[in-house]
Amino acid sequence: MPVLFTIYGLNHYYFLSMHSAEERFFVLLQPDFLSFPLIKISYSRDNLRKIIHIDMDAFFASVEQRDNPVLRGKPIAVGFDGPRGVVSTASYEARRFGVHSAMSIAKAKQMCRDLIIVPSRFEVYKDVSKQIHGIFHRYTDIIEPISLDEAFLDVTENKKGIELAVDIAREIKAAIKEETDLTASAGVSYNKFLAKIASDYRKPDGLFTIHPDRALDFIANLPIEDFWGVGPKTLQTMHRIGIFNGRQLRECSLKHLTEVFGKAGPMFHDFARGIDNRPVESIRIRKSVGCEQTFLEDLTLKSAVIIELYHTVQELIRRLEKSGFRGKTLTLKVKYADFTSVTRSMTVNRILSTKDIILPVAKRLMNEVDLTGKGIRLIGLSVSNPPEESNTPQWVEGELDFKPWE
Numbered sequence: 124m125p126v127l128f129t130i131y132g133l134n135h136y137y138f139l140s141m142h143s144a145e146e147r148f149f150v151l152l153q154p155d156f157l158s159f160p161l162i163k164i165s166y167s168r169d170n171l172r173k174i175i176h177i178d179m180d181a182f183f184a185s186v187e188q189r190d191n192p193v194l195r196g197k198p199i200a201v202g203f204d205g206p207r208g209v210v211s212t213a214s215y216e217a218r219r220f221g222v223h224s225a226m227s228i229a230k231a232k233q234m235c236r237d238l239i240i241v242p243s244r245f246e247v248y249k250d251v252s253k254q255i256h257g258i259f260h261r262y263t264d265i266i267e268p269i270s271l272d273e274a275f276l277d278v279t280e281n282k283k284g285i286e287l288a289v290d291i292a293r294e295i296k297a298a299i300k301e302e303t304d305l306t307a308s309a310g311v312s313y314n315k316f317l318a319k320i321a322s323d324y325r326k327p328d329g330l331f332t333i334h335p336d337r338a339l340d341f342i343a344n345l346p347i348e349d350f351w352g353v354g355p356k357t358l359q360t361m362h363r364i365g366i367f368n369g370r371q372l373r374e375c376s377l378k379h380l381t382e383v384f385g386k387a388g389p390m391f392h393d394f395a396r397g398i399d400n401r402p403v404e405s406i407r408i409r410k411s412v413g414c415e416q417t418f419l420e421d422l423t424l425k426s427a428v429i430i431e432l433y434h435t436v437q438e439l440i441r442r443l444e445k446s447g448f449r450g451k452t453l454t455l456k457v458k459y460a461d462f463t464s465v466t467r468s469m470t471v472n473r474i475l476s477t478k479d480i481i482l483p484v485a486k487r488l489m490n491e492v493d494l495t496g497k498g499i500r501l502i503g504l505s506v507s508n509p510p511e512e513s514n515t516p517q518w519v520e521g522e523l524d525f526k527p528w529e
Contacts, residue, residue, distance in 0.1 A: 172313050174275060177308075180308055194239060210228060217238055262276065307328070308326045310322030313338075318333075375395075411506060414442055414504060415504075416503070431502055436482050436485055448509075451473065451510055454505045455503070459500065
């Protein structure tokens, strides 16, 4: 089979394009052609994956507006309407005023005087989510749920034999609208990273595709805060070292990114080059179990903190027993009255399963937290790191997702 070679320039870079009827790949060269290739994106029609990311639009709020016509077109927030309440989801009408998820209800009301607070109905949301997943299964069983309102689908081989993933995404969106009276946004690409980015690109009710031929240019102009894994702390670090977009991230060496970001360094290095080989996992392995509690009043006394820490340990043990999860790393999350937060983690050499084991570690972690003159509004605990992953004791500072108490 003949193979064609082409060298061409694009945005100050030079590409060697090699392609045949079956395969095509690009090699990004140094401008002087004298150095070894920097980037290689390889794909073929036979092995290129087709990934869709479906994300429901303002899911909880949209369900409430669907079920209660009085709420339609009005700014609403789903959450507990109390002094310590937090917004779970804000409707698009409320978002125009700056209201967003994780914001305190009190602040949300200040930003939007006409805001309507609607209590959560998680059982209803779960039922609607199951209905939506039923639509997904008409096309593929390779589905990775991320939460109640979003999921990845691998439609490379799909039940209906549809060639273009964008056509599948379009059909799924139409079915969701017809059968649930809700809208979803869809992103289509050749890996999870880009599919996720694409689904956010034209919200709400959007559909966007990032093709391999255009991926590098798209990533180059992508703000660094839109990259997967870049939270507030990582964003500060990125800006500090002069990275504000994908092009600047791509210019950083793997060595430097690893030195600055540790294990996340290679991930950022790959993402900047449009590489993400993670599969869509239809069976997700639980990696942690956690709980957290927001208090009606800020805790200012250390004795009160220890009492609530004890209660949180008890709830964590209950959840561990219910799930059967076993782990060796305990992570403490503390959120202060000003909504800033800190986490502390420790890995031990035995399974964290009982109060006698967990409570001393939790107290030790709490001792590492600055309580001087700071009120605490939330305490969370999480167990992670199954026994096969690591046995090395270590202290770690970072961020983990916690689920609220039921």
